[in-house]
Amino acid sequence: MNRLNQLPTLRIDPAVNHSLTYRGRTYQGVAGDTVATALFANGVRIFGRSLKYHRPRGLYSLDGECSNTCMEVDGIPNVRAENTLLENGMTVKEQNVKGSAERDWLGFMDKLDWMMPAGFYYKIMHKPAAIWPMAMKQIRKAAGLGIISADHKMKGRYDEQFLKAEVTVIGGGAAGMAAALAAAQSGRRVILLESRPHLGGCFDYRVSTTSDGTPLHERARQLAEKVKQTTNIRLFEHTSMVGAYNNNLITAFQVGKADDGFTECYIEIRSDSVVVATGCIERPLLFDNNERPGVMQVGCAHRLARTYGLLPGNAAVFSVGHNPGLEAAVDLFDLGLKINCVADIREDGQDPALLLALTERKIPVLKGWVATKAHGSKMVQKATLCTIDGMVKRQFSCDLLVASAGLTPVSGPFILAQAIMGYDDHTGYFLPDQLPEKMFPAGRITGINDPDAIETSGRLAGLEAASAAGADLWTKVAETRNALAAMPGPERGCKLVIAPVKGRKSFICFDEDATVKSVKQAIDQGFDVPELVKRFAGVGLGPGQGGIPGHNLPLFVAKYTASKETPKPTTVRPPLVPAFIATYAGYNHHMFKRTPIHHSQKADGGIFRNIGVWQRARYFTADVDCKEEILNVRNNVGMLDASTLGKFRIHGPDALKALQRVYVSDMGKAGKDRIKYSAMCNDDGCVIDDGVVVKRGENDYYFTTSTGRAGQTAEWIRYHTRYDNWDFHLVNLTDAMGVINLSGPNARKVLTKVVDIDLSNEAFPFSGYREFYIQDTIFTRALRLGFVGELSYELHVPSSYMQAVWDLLTEAGKAFGIRNFGVEAQNVLRMEKGHIILGQESEQRTNLLDVGLGFLWDRSKTVARTVGAVALRQAANDTGRLTLVGIRMEDDARPARDGSLIVDNKVRGYVATMRRSFTSGEAVGMALVESQLAGAGTRLEIFEDECNGVRIYARVVPMPFYDPEGERMKS
């Protein structure tokens, strides 16, 4: 096809060829083409088939308002070919066809529409029930548009930007550019977003003029030049706004150019104020076969010629309801399009200059007429026009039917910003009754069409937005408002809802093949408001995001139900423009904390797991039972990186009171050289944390929490003391300090080599706390604990020295065969000791008494109002609670799997942790069982998953299973 390649409005470069492959053939397009315009240039008119009826579909809006031109491009489904820029070497496929878009074997579905009224699928295929699964398979195959393969790998780089602006302007047409310039003049930092690859909006392709005689396309280019020269405007072209959230948080994504270094970029802007200058799209005209290839909207036809140099057809009929439609007819005629007739829905009110221009060109104009039918099975061959009362009909042959009922504002940004929308009777637009805070409309979205007024309204909005963002421009605002008031205001919109047709083949929503008839059917069945019709008849829920039916559906529902209330638009939801998951994901942040010796743990063969916010080494060999690690701790000495432990300092005159409040024990008994073990409960008495506390000085305490609770502890204490006005300070030292757990009978021998204090059992006994310096430099807090049941030192050192201490100990332990142990080894070691891990031997509802920690609770501590004490008092007399017990299998060779149930005819509890002990050879563990079953010696029936009715048995036995007297950890 020959291009009109001399037009000043072109956005293509006819000199640069790009090729694409479609249906095994290579086609030539040019730089600046979209995939669809390149195909159009090569004679392709049918781009795909519709969802239900497999009707042929072609270019209609050129702005991606429907799925008509959704195609598969380079393996990516549902790409809107009409606004995806062509790149050299693309491979394009049609979607949802059997055969080809041109010859689709499923085309006969169009004749079966009578079988598929609104909501038909709710009423069939379920009788008899047996047919449903088969029917469902067919439905699934028939539904959906594009295909993605399970192993598809998305190519490209996806970037992110998080920006701050004082004024953000959405829409880079004349109004948006004027707004950005006005706001920028005041020194505000401005961001301008334009969804097309170039600025210009509706000025970009038009040859009509401003009041001073400048053609609009030229004016657009002048403004664009100014914008680009203004340094405090950050311009994002080819960037679609997708979301608007509270406090003017705007999200968008940009499609990268060849030299941008990214494929797409997610953009998030926190803006003081926002100008919405998104302009208008066209309101589709409802008539029979209104989506037949060859039927297109005014802007589509006009831009095909002016922007891409492609005449949209040979002989055209126009059926429009607004002046831009007439303007396009005149201009397209001048570019060589034969026009057989122009029908204008309006009886009067047309721009006289345009009428004159049409007359001069001998184009017949029918006022008060409208298209009622497009004829032709695959392409338009003829159009029937008719008076709007349906009385007189005439037919015209044509291969292009340019149809539009008028304009409709792109008001999505307002709706996303929670504006309450109302109906403006003059323009027929849905506009906000009240604007969202610091959001200003500009340009055609307000109903104006006069070029000067568009620019002025942009300037006004820019000044208002700048003022809302802190500039003092109110005098200028007033002046500009007056200037705008003197210009032509909003134009009366065309009110015709539907051509005089019954609507069996008049499509209100293209994506989901919803016809006027099916909407009527939905309303007749009680779905009589747009929100319900939308769901029942499937309107506006397809890839076009409601662009086609958004305006017509509420108008039609109001008309058909003869509702006296003003029409209400349906909801618009983000993203306004569909966006790739890859784009939203951006860099795909993985955020985890690593301990200070992460790398050496990794080098030592640690196998890591993400646990909460941390990455921790679970094993150090492939043996998931950790036999070597366990036995080395039992018989020799091991080292565990326990840096994830929560660590806190609390100090100040009321520090003790705060501790008394949250811990169940009497924390007044925390001593200077001794550690005190205690637990925290919530208001239900359920254990939420356990740890140790030491008193380091007067009103100065150091305490630890479990790994999982570290993040919440500060807030927990603040929350539970919020009315007391106590004077204390809390410091979270979790990340500031690393922790080494040195455990095993040889632990003392190793530590002695590194420190020079007396480590004898008398000088530093079990439960003792000491502070000292390692090598006169490294301040160390040492706690003698026994979590794993052996002689243990827990060394807390500054994170920056953690690696050094670890290395010293490793070196010192070499002679003894010191080695790492991980979280799983610790899990088994402590289980043998009957020590619990919260979350493992407890669940959400488990209270302090249930896990046998009742001895920690000091009931006399009434003054403190200990969190959970009320509930604990109540629970003390409860029966039937789940209680923690030690259990041993009757068959030691067969430990029950963790999570197995304890049952009789009901579930009575479950196995929390169970292992076959390497030390004793016994299969032992802990279980939560109903208190009636907790007596020593009770035989428990265990139900394992996949047991096929075969039960295994255990008995309740005393804990701990290892070193019951605690001689080893105390030695």
Next chain:
Amino acid sequence: MLGKRKPLWGKKKRLKSSYDAVIIGGGLHGLATAYYLAKEQGLTDVAIIEKRYIGLGGAGRNTAIVRANQRTQENVPLYKEALDLWPVLTKELDFNLMFNNCGNVNLMHSEAAMKAARMNVATAQFHGVESHLIDAKEAKALVPALNISEDITYPIHGAMYHPPGGIVRHDAVVWGLAKGAAKQGVHIHQQTEATAIHTGGGRITGVETTRGRISTNRVLVSAGGYSAGIINRMLGLRLPISVLTIQAMVTQPLKPILDHVVSSGAYHCYANQTLKGEIATGAHMDPWPNYTTQNTAHYIKHQAEALSDWLPCLRGVKFMRIWGGLADMTPDMAPIMDGNDPVGGLYMDCGWGYFGFKSCSAVGKYMAQYMATGNCPDILKPFHLRRYENHRLMGETAALVNYTPDN
């Protein structure tokens, strides 16, 4: 299929001045209870009072997943019955609810998670509900799009596979139940807001609405996220419920790619493919209590990051629509179903969080029985309100609930 079309749930009715029972909330639980009251309990003089339109709340905002692999013996039988009722209701209502029992694959990303899942699996099997633990390779065989490599944030260790679960078309359930209830004589009053509940002598006496007063001695409050507010405002009872916004979204429609409901607790993300071909996905809640259904910017981004990891082929698919709904959360993530306490004739069915859809059929049946007889059916007994003041929570979650993003 052909012929004249009548309103599915009858013509608009005049609001009578008295009904045997009034149900506040035209969502799934209200509609199901009304349906069963009329059908099984012979109580047909029932009014449903709906502020907006039926099914516009949680009923139309959930992602329609059904399953019966919960954690405790109090819950599993209830959800099992609900699951078994979908085909029955399809037949009874003569309305295709489009139950797709494709099965649920719940991914596990650590040894600890596998253990926790084992308890659920054992509980399900103990109650005759099919559920299995499978390893990562078996999961991949079921869901070919799954990324089971080691180099993702949460490598997949295995999964809990629950074949009888699946998806039901949520709107169809709303309309089907409305149709069924109306057919039996239930009045569905849309755009009618309850403004007060009247009591006298410790008993319900009536309901005030924007269209007039109704006298009745039985009221069910089943207004989803608004229930706790209604009960507090109108009766002065404070329920331990926090209301949070939960969001979900769909991609553009695709030909079949996911044959199961796939979910991951660690990623806070689930995905399933609707019959229309969209991938519906969602999961955790915004961590601040509120009554709006507004979307937040980072939710959709989080979802994209998660899906990019474990279903990487979806990177080439576009999100089309995101929406929000309300989740009314109790401290133990189990609902409150109670009656006649502390007010005679007051029934409540709320606190469902994000489990309201999958339970609605069975709950409607038993709440109807409760309301008709005044006696609590055994299956509902564990869900009474007073468990909270007795500090006896249900064990539906293992972990502490604290309305943070970790939920």
